[in-house]
């Protein structure tokens with residue numbers, strides 16, 4: 583019989599899909615590593631498994647304990663899947679800009695969700711960092727993985743995402759482009775690819791305009807899961823050769839094109855990463871293989887990026903151009 587013990591065994595080994603339509607104008611082969619094929623629907627399943635394994639091994643997480651983490655949703659889903667299988671409780675703290683759909687997903691997996699204001703300093707007692715610190719201190723048996731400083735975050739990418747990409751491209755990848763949030767993906771995958779290729783692979787980070795990685799001050803932007811207003815230790819500043827800043831407008835426009843033209847219903851940070859990858863590919867040749875990592879699926883963003891009224895309310899879309907079939911035939 584062909585089965586796995588639990589969905590946790592299905593984490594990783596995600597496919598590479600060629601971007602044909604949105605990359606039609608560039609010379610390099612552009613391939614997307616589609617992370618929504620993970621059982622929890624995002625790249626974060628990879629780090630969840632490793633962080634919990636390590637905490638069990640070190641004794642930081644004890645039987646019946648509670649996992650407390652600030653997360654924009656995806657890390658929470660990964661942690662919730664692992665927690666369920668191993669008998670832990672989960673409490674997740676997220677900023678209020680995170681879509682309601684995403685918070686409801688966490689609750690569906692059995693987690694408790696605490697929502698905090700986005701527009702306050704990280705040091706503010708109301709910030710999601712502060713609130714999660716306090717819960718981790720005061721809830722009995724609590725353990726906070728802290729994806730921002732946990733070495734298992736970049737390590738999981740060094741040990742899984744990087745080797746998968748090298749194998750899947752038969753060592754022909756020349757550029758790796760990925761969004762930067764905690765920095766785990768770029769630091770672990772990027773480091774592996776640089777080592778295995780002896781420095782030949784160029785590593786490019788994609789960042790929302792306003793975030794610190796591309797020289798911003800941390801001013802608010804709408805793309806979720808990427809960019810920071812501080813420098814996390816999971817981010818290794820030596821790995822990226824270049825950081826490309828992408829506006830919310832360009833990120834969301836590309837996200838919508840990925841759904842309509844490539845059949846990839848993905849999140850806003852995917853559109854951001856692809857927009858950056860295409861800027862890189864526009865400078866490349868037919869010998870180049872540009873791989874871009876797409877962290878999650880688009881279902882959590884139906885009421886935002888894929889909602890014309892929401893897009894129009896930020897001036898990203900003019901609704902007047904969209905007529906319904908009924909209006910056309912009247």
Ligand code: PMP
Nearest residue numbers: 762763764765766767807851877
């Ligand atoms: N996109 C989304 C939707 C995410 O949730 C995350 C994780 N915060 C990222 C991109 C960035 O990945 P990393 O934290 O590894 O830099």
